[in-house]
Amino acid sequence: MPRSRSQPRDALSKDRIEEVALALVEQVGLEGFSTRKLATELGCEAMSIYHYYPSKAHLLDALFDRLIGGLPADQLTLSWRERLDRTVFAYRGMAHRNPRFFPYIALHRHNTAVGLAWLERMLTIFRDAGLDSEQTARFFRVIGYYVIGALIDETSGYAKGHSAADPVPDSVAADAYPNVAAVNPWFKPSEHEATFRLGLDALVDRVEAVAAGGGQGEGPLPAEGLRPLRPASLRARSSRSSSR
Amino acid sequence: MPRSRSQPRDALSKDRIEEVALALVEQVGLEGFSTRKLATELGCEAMSIYHYYPSKAHLLDALFDRLIGGLPADQLTLSWRERLDRTVFAYRGMAHRNPRFFPYIALHRHNTAVGLAWLERMLTIFRDAGLDSEQTARFFRVIGYYVIGALIDETSGYAKGHSAADPVPDSVAADAYPNVAAVNPWFKPSEHEATFRLGLDALVDRVEAVAAGGGQGEGPLPAEGLRPLRPASLRARSSRSSSR
DNA sequence: ATCCATAGCCTTACAACGTAAGGCCTCTTC
DNA sequence: GAAGAGGCCTTACGTTGTAAGGCTATGGAT
Numbered sequence: 001m002p003r004s005r006s007q008p009r010d011a012l013s014k015d016r017i018e019e020v021a022l023a024l025v026e027q028v029g030l031e032g033f034s035t036r037k038l039a040t041e042l043g044c045e046a047m048s049i050y051h052y053y054p055s056k057a058h059l060l061d062a063l064f065d066r067l068i069g070g071l072p073a074d075q076l077t078l079s080w081r082e083r084l085d086r087t088v089f090a091y092r093g094m095a096h097r098n099p100r101f102f103p104y105i106a107l108h109r110h111n112t113a114v115g116l117a118w119l120e121r122m123l124t125i126f127r128d129a130g131l132d133s134e135q136t137a138r139f140f141r142v143i144g145y146y147v148i149g150a151l152i153d154e155t156s157g158y159a160k161g162h163s164a165a166d167p168v169p170d171s172v173a174a175d176a177y178p179n180v181a182a183v184n185p186w187f188k189p190s191e192h193e194a195t196f197r198l199g200l201d202a203l204v205d206r207v208e209a210v211a212a213g214g215g216q217g218e219g220p221l222p223a224e225g226l227r228p229l230r231p232a233s234l235r236a237r238s239s240r241s242s243s244r
Numbered sequence: 245m246p247r248s249r250s251q252p253r254d255a256l257s258k259d260r261i262e263e264v265a266l267a268l269v270e271q272v273g274l275e276g277f278s279t280r281k282l283a284t285e286l287g288c289e290a291m292s293i294y295h296y297y298p299s300k301a302h303l304l305d306a307l308f309d310r311l312i313g314g315l316p317a318d319q320l321t322l323s324w325r326e327r328l329d330r331t332v333f334a335y336r337g338m339a340h341r342n343p344r345f346f347p348y349i350a351l352h353r354h355n356t357a358v359g360l361a362w363l364e365r366m367l368t369i370f371r372d373a374g375l376d377s378e379q380t381a382r383f384f385r386v387i388g389y390y391v392i393g394a395l396i397d398e399t400s401g402y403a404k405g406h407s408a409a410d411p412v413p414d415s416v417a418a419d420a421y422p423n424v425a426a427v428n429p430w431f432k433p434s435e436h437e438a439t440f441r442l443g444l445d446a447l448v449d450r451v452e453a454v455a456a457g458g459g460q461g462e463g464p465l466p467a468e469g470l471r472p473l474r475p476a477s478l479r480a481r482s483s484r485s486s487s488r
Numbered sequence: 489a490t491c492c493a494t495a496g497c498c499t500t501a502c503a504a505c506g507t508a509a510g511g512c513c514t515c516t517t518c
Numbered sequence: 519g520a521a522g523a524g525g526c527c528t529t530a531c532g533t534t535g536t537a538a539g540g541c542t543a544t545g546g547a548t
Binding site: 195 | 347360361381383386412424439442450
Binding site: 255256288289290291292295296 | 495496497498499
């Protein structure tokens with residue numbers, strides 16, 4: 001019997017550590033996740049984990065790679081719009097399956113090999129839609145922004161629910177803020193997907209309009225030559241600032 | 245001389261604590277921000293801060309309230325589109341002035357009185373655009389998602405720059421991921437505002453189209469009756485999932 | 489003038505954190 | 519059998535949020 005010191009657990013491995021780590025994050029949240037708790041869960045000591053990862057940050061990056069790398073492959077035979085749709089919803093599914101880990105994905109720059117491969121794949125879809133480099137860059141960013149922002153909200157129900165300070169009681173809220181009260185039914189999780197699609201469609205429609213001829217999706221839009229990408233409002237305005 | 249114990253600093257107050265705290269967060273980041281460092285900066289001991297706030301979380305919420313509460317008032321005489329534009333850009337300016345604190349704003353539910361007042365104000369703009377409750381709810385969410393996602397990215401340059409794990413060297417990245425390399429010039433901070441506007445305009449144009457008659461901003465769009473809000477794609481599809 | 493409550497700030501202490509330094513087995517390879 | 523490496527652990531340090539309680543100066547009540 002080579003190992004009978006503590007629990008009769010399996011031997012350590014990157015695979016097992018990462019699987020258990022992801023599960024633990026979902027139990028205790030990102031804040032509550034520590035190497036010591038992970039060690040307890042694994043049936044080993046905290047420092048044993050450092051044999052496999054040089055630091056906690058490296059472990060978290062490995063979790064990122066594992067989740068992103070686990071997404072299904074691009075279906076190159078489909079239309080770009082269908083490919084984009086599937087890729088976005090696969091990403092969304094991953095976020096929903098790991099709601100408490102998702103903020104880590106959303107907040108950190110991931111210039112790992114896996115992260116770059118994922119980025120490359122997304123960009124290819126926009127290229128295949130007929131966008132040039134600038135359009136690809138901007139619309140990838142725009143849609144990425146939207147998806148990240150949406151998923152942060154959709155997954156935050158599982159995470160830290162409320163501010164630690166005194167939340168305003170619901171009864172007071174309803175009276176003092178009528179629009180908030182009126183709008184509340186559409187903020188429920190059951191409405192998340194419909195709302196998500198609404199915004200995504202608006203953005204992807206714009207991509208389609210731009211790809212179809214540089215138009216903006218406004219007006220009649222049947223091919224009217226190559227208008228510049230940026231709407232007038234973009235050229236006219238400069239950054240606004242204000243407040244404290 | 246009532247106070248000459250340590251530094252000849254001013255007396256403590258919520259106002260001073262919060263001002264110094266915001267500055268410190270920008271120096272050391274959210275992770276590095278601790279009550280002890282704040283105390284040193286204030287010229288007092290860590291526990292003195294707890295006389296003004298019951299916990300660190302309460303202090304952070306106060307910082308949120310201070311920043312949101314400091315945004316300029318809505319200009320009710322302007323068009324809804326101009327009001328929305330100014331509000332969004334005022335928010336963006338605040339985020340850029342507090343880049344390292346912004347993730348806290350983006351990630352937490354803020355049901356404080358200030359947070360709800362802000363929400364109420366945003367919703368009013370959508371109502372004034374002519375949207376009903378459902379449309380207001382959904383488009384507020386959609387635009388909020390986009391703005392939060394965009395600002396997380398725009399401000400993250402100042403925050404934790406890279407993954408702790410081995411980042412792929414730029415030279416390798418350029419060869420292995422051609423689209424990433426081609427697109428890189430448009431990812432620079434100098435392009436942030438143009439990209440931000442591109443997506444925002446796409447979404448607000450959709451709001452305008454919907455407000456003008458339930459259309460989708462596609463096609464000719466002159467008032468063609470009240471079509472249902474949701475595009476066909478929304479009704480036909482169910483949540484997709486996949487991967488590991 | 490005295491008393492006492494309160495406000496304001498500090499001291500001490502504890503449990504939990506990431507992780508550096510190094511030790512102790514057990515297995516592989518010669 | 520020797521040597522080395524792989525795999526896991528022990529101990530320890532500095533940092534964190536904050537509970538518990540002490541000290542002092544102020545201000546109102548008596």
